[in-house]
Amino acid sequence: MSVEEILANLATVQATISDAARESGRMPDAITLVAVSKTHPAERVRVVLAAGQREFGENRVQEAQAKWPDLRREYPDVRLHLLGPLQTNKVAEAVALFDVIETVDRPKLALALARQMAQAGRRPDCYIQVNTGEEPQKAGVMPAEADAFIQACLKDHGLPVVGLMCIPPTGEAPAPHFAFLREIARRHGLATLSMGMSGDYLTAISLGATHVRIGTAIFGDR
Numbered sequence: 001m002s003v004e005e006i007l008a009n010l011a012t013v014q015a016t017i018s019d020a021a022r023e024s025g026r027m028p029d030a031i032t033l034v035a036v037s038k039t040h041p042a043e044r045v046r047v048v049l050a051a052g053q054r055e056f057g058e059n060r061v062q063e064a065q066a067k068w069p070d071l072r073r074e075y076p077d078v079r080l081h082l083l084g085p086l087q088t089n090k091v092a093e094a095v096a097l098f099d100v101i102e103t104v105d106r107p108k109l110a111l112a113l114a115r116q117m118a119q120a121g122r123r124p125d126c127y128i129q130v131n132t133g134e135e136p137q138k139a140g141v142m143p144a145e146a147d148a149f150i151q152a153c154l155k156d157h158g159l160p161v162v163g164l165m166c167i168p169p170t171g172e173a174p175a176p177h178f179a180f181l182r183e184i185a186r187r188h189g190l191a192t193l194s195m196g197m198s199g200d201y202l203t204a205i206s207l208g209a210t211h212v213r214i215g216t217a218i219f220g221d222r
């Protein structure tokens with residue numbers, strides 16, 4: 001992808017988000033674009049930063065550690081989201097580096113995050129990932145356990161949980177998954193819904209997404 005192509009893609013995605021928001025009777029700025037920069041080198045990320053984009057998503061702690069400290073020095077107001085599974089032995093690095101951890105999905109991780117946040121004095125926003133498709137190989141708390149887990153994160157661990165995240169199964173219509181996630185969030189009074197990727201963000205916005213996570217439609221194929 002050339003610089004021109006990336007910038008054109010970014011403008012198209014921004015315009016599409018605004019149009020989708022208006023069609024749903026929502027304000028365009030009610031939806032935050034998280035540009036997913038995983039696997040893409042820093043020079044390509046810089047193009048998007050220079051165009052004003054500030055929220056980014058990465059899947060791996062190690063990759064983000066290699067890429068983002070320098071970019072952050074150039075752009076201190078960046079907000080970095082962790083989108084991939086988090087192992088408990090990487091919690092210290094994750095709390096130090098990320099502003100949002102979107103993949104909180106099990107009690108052991110919740111406890112480790114709470115301890116690390118207390119120790120580090122840094123409290124990244126947390127989203128609970130829900131495995132809405134109940135896929136055995138996928139991360140995320142199972143729907144049947146979601147209510148209890150969300151309450152445990154808030155009450156027992158005191159985590160700064162502000163929202164939910166899901167990745168619908170590939171090859172299934174995403175809308176029921178997005179509607180389901182929204183319903184769980186509503187029950188718990190959580191305002192943030194991270195749902196929608198390059199292939200399905202229009203649907204996600206129509207169902208209340210506040211954050212869409214978009215990689216391919218901006219940076220091209222990985």
Ligand SMILES: *Cc1c(COP(=O)(O)O)cnc(C)c1O
Pocket residue numbers: 036038059083084167197198199213214215216217
């Ligand atoms: C890679 C990834 C995305 C971006 O996917 P695209 O289809 O490239 O837009 C969004 N969310 C998560 C959790 C991802 O791993």
